[in-house]
Amino acid sequence: MTNLTRIVLDPHNAAAKADLADVDSLHKTLMRLVPDLISPTPRAIAGMLFRTEPGPDPTLLVQTDHTPDLTALPTSYGTARTLDLAPLLNSLTPGRTMRYRITAAPTIARSAGSPTRHPVTGKRRGKITHLTGDEAIAWWRRRAAAVGLEPVTVSSLPRPFPRARSTRSSPYFTLTQFDGVAHITDNGLLTHALKNGIGRAKSYGAGLLSLAPA
Known part of the structure; x- marks a missing residue:
């Protein structure tokens, strides 16, 4: 199952500000959304891809092969919504x-x-x-x-x-x-x-x- 999660970050949240200033910290935060995977390439195994979207509000798009655990995000990190990409993939x-x-x-x-x-x-x-x-x-x-x-x-x-x-x-x-x-x-x-x-x-x-x- 491939999922896409859109996270609109709270620009005043300390954890969100830290992740926007440090991509290594951001990567660690996002990897908390997927199960712990024992692998030399956990990002690839989890199907984790992400992108920062341009715009007035700091926004992340995060794609995973697992249903993300949004409760693993820091408290008040932002507003998140997950979409199942199966309908899109089946329509290609x-x-x-x-x-x-x-x-x-x-x-x-x-x-x-x-x-x-x-x-x-x-x-x-x-x-x-x-x-x-x-x-x-x-x-x-x-x-x-x-x-x-x-x-x-x-x-x-x-x-x-x-x-x-x-x-x-x-x-x-x-x-x-x-x-x-x-x-x-x-x-x-x-x-x-x-x-x-x-x-x-x-x-x-x-x-x-x-x-x-x-």
């Missing part, structure tokens, strides 16, 4: 037109001199380059096509990478929000992408694809 059919939104971390591996070989696959690894502008849009068009979407329109907006107060340095990514209208070309690929996310930086609020009928 080739040819249907949908509105989409995703905040993603567009990257590409580019060769620089003599890139090193991967110790397992033997493939040469290029330098990870963060993409912006037209290159980011081209990246999204390629990734969308690969997951069963054919974008008709694409608008892009740079989004700030979330802050972290941890003493260890967090990975840095350049985030871009993509919005538009697209045709579904493969509902199987699209369903997989919706459940598992797209691209890098999923632990930092990227990769969650949202769809709605156009």
